[in-house]
Amino acid sequence: MEWFVKAFLKSSISWLGLGVTLGVAMAVHPQFIVYRPAHVHMNLLGFVTMMIYGVAYHVIPRFTGHQLRNRRLAAVQWWLANAGLLLMVVGFCLAPHAVSAAPVALGAGGVLSATAAYCFVYNIWRTIDGAQHPAVRT
Numbered sequence: 001m002e003w004f005v006k007a008f009l010k011s012s013i014s015w016l017g018l019g020v021t022l023g024v025a026m027a028v029h030p031q032f033i034v035y036r037p038a039h040v041h042m043n044l045l046g047f048v049t050m051m052i053y054g055v056a057y058h059v060i061p062r063f064t065g066h067q068l069r070n071r072r073l074a075a076v077q078w079w080l081a082n083a084g085l086l087l088m089v090v091g092f093c094l095a096p097h098a099v100s101a102a103p104v105a106l107g108a109g110g111v112l113s114a115t116a117a118y119c120f121v122y123n124i125w126r127t128i129d130g131a132q133h134p135a136v137r138t
Ligand code: HEM
Pocket: 019, 020, 021, 022, 023, 024, 025, 026, 027, 033, 036, 039, 040, 043, 044, 047, 048
């Protein structure tokens, strides 16, 4: 298994652990519901999306019989996705306290997270199509 596949699977379950912990905190202490967007994105962008990234990078090359189009891009995407989500969570947690850095963290994190998603779209799309020239694949 590629290291970035393992890294996506482990970051996915780590975000699940963090996300459900915040969920329980919100359930027992309703004032924490101001952090709901952080909970939602830890679970949906962290757990669900990163699980899909990791599983897709493992199975789609096997289903299609094509090598992954760009392994280095998948590794870069792991960093973008995790740094992006971390910044988004910081932004979502600071926003209810009117901290002026909150929109900056949220905006930067959102751009990184979206860039990660675009990398995935490109890499999987081109993998499904298969490369014309296998020698140039990285
Ligand atoms: C132990 C597990 C969990 C607990 C205790 C928990 C708890 C909560 C609480 C207290 C809320 C706020 C509800 C409100 O606004 O009144 C909430 C919202 C939400 N949770 Fe969780 N949660 C858990 C796991 C998850 C998971 C695994 C996901 C997704 C995969 C998830 C997705 C959401 C979503 C999307 C919302 C927002 C719903 C809305 O917009 O109305 N939660 N959760």
